[in-house]
Amino acid sequence: MAVGKRTFTKAEREKLAEVLWLLNWVSVLMGAILFGLGLFLKVEIQKWQEVMSGPGILYVPNMLISTGLAACCINFLGGKICLDCADSNRFLRWKLVLMPYVVCTFCFTTCVLGGALMCYGIRSHLEDSLLLGLQNAMRFYKDTDTPGRCYLKKTVxxxxxxxxxxxxxxxxxxxxxxxxxxxxxxxxSSSVVDRLRSNIGGQFLQDSVPFSCCSPASPRPCIQTQLRDASKHFNYGQRSQQLNQWGVGCRLALMDHYTGILQTIGFTVMLIWLFELLVLTGVRYLQTAMEDVLRLGDPDLDSSGWILESSFTVSVIKNLGKCYNGDQDPNINTPPTATQNEVPSQHQIPAST
Structure with missing residues (x-):
């Protein structure tokens, strides 16, 4: 038995074709939205790509952009196909194209779902990329004269x-x-030389931060050096220290920024996927119903449409049945008897008397 089988009259087939024509044009708009979301996400990632390790998460917006373009092209063609399918005579010109169109629609609908899931599952990869990227950016912060790194100070x-x-x-x-x-x-300066000699790797390490760490909310001028020694600054306690510098790390700040964007995009893409799934279901019903009309030979008769064909369903059920019965077959791994293996030869020499 076919899955999702139902009967369509001639008027219902024509109405379904007209509705699908409209939904395909809405899908073109959905594809444009998908393309715009991918482009927006790519621009947002490229703003701070210098503080990410490797390409970051650019494969997510690239997939959304390519899927959006595919949705626009496929649904633009689908609108024309569905409109012609309202007439059985015009359906003949698209008969060989309709099945590949359904397959393409299924593929890009699956890609839309994959893009939505990636928006929710990219958090750990993004966090690792920011962790390594920010470490390198801070390490090369001082290299303002080195080609390829001179921009990092301004970026950080x-x-x-x-x-x-x-x-x-x-x-x-x-x-x-x-x-x-x-x-x-x-x-x-002896103090500078002593500090370079005393630190590991000959680095000039000190308890200080760049000016960009200073918070304008602090009631006193910015304190950048000797932050761990409160005695070096008058009236400098733990509370004033928290007000003096930003208390949040940049990795957490960027994670919150990108997580909010990805969750919003992921929710929007999931809604687009549900809409495209509805269009795909309708197109499949229209295709099978029109092919049934051609088999009947009369465009005025009622026809049947379905999601999956009965032959496919029966094949799956038989395979499942074989797997189930095969596990409990007592004859499995049982060696054949001698009577099954030994076949008497027609040219066997008779025994001598």
């Missing part, structure tokens, strides 16, 4: 100012890297 400063964050996980991350270039250090 703009990131910390715009997202009101500091460091990777917090402002103390700056204590573990040398973010001041040697060209701005006084090598004739």
């Amino acid at each position: 400063d703009m990131l910390q100012i715009q997202f009101q964050c500091c460091g990777n996980a917090g402002y103390r991350d700056w204590f573990q890297v040398q973010w001041i270039s040697n060209r701005y250090l006084d090598m004739t």
Whole structure:
């Protein structure tokens, strides 16, 4: 028995074709929205791609962009096909095209679902990419004269100012890297030389942060150096220290930013997938109903439409039955008897008497 089988009159087939023509044009708009969402996400990722390790999550917007373009093209053609399917005579010109159209619609509908799921499942990959990317950006913050890295100082400063964050996980991350270039250090100063010799790897490490970590909400001028020694600053306690620098790490700030965008896009794409699934179901009913009309030979008769053909359903059921019965077959792995293997030869020599 066919799955989802139902009967369509001639008027119902014509009405279904007209509705699908309209829904395909709405799907073209949905494809444009999908393309726009992918383009928006790609631009947002490229804004801060310098602080990400590797390509980041660009494969997600690229998939949304390509799927949106495919949806526009396929549904544009589908609108013309569905409109012609209202007439059995005009259906003949699309008879060989309709099945590939259904397959293409199924493929890009599956891609839409995949894009929605990736928007929700990309969080761990994004977090790892930001963790490594921010570590490298902070490490190369001082290399303003090195080609390929000279832009990182501006990028990190703009990131910390715009997202009101500091460091990777917090402002103390700056204590573990040398973010001041040697060209701005006084090598004739004994304190500078001693600090370079005492630190691991000869780095100039100190409990200080860049200016972009300072919060304008602080009631006092920004304190950037000797942050762990409260005695070096008058009236500088734990509370004023929290107000002086941004308390949130940039990795968490960017994660919240991108997570909000991805959840919104994922929800929108999921709605688009449900709509495309409705269109795909309608097109499948129209295709099978019109093919049944051709088999009947009379366009005025009622015809049957279905989702899956009965032969396919029966084949699946038989295969499942074979797998189920095969597990419980007592004759499995039982060696054949001698009577089954030994066949007497027609040219056997008779025994001598």
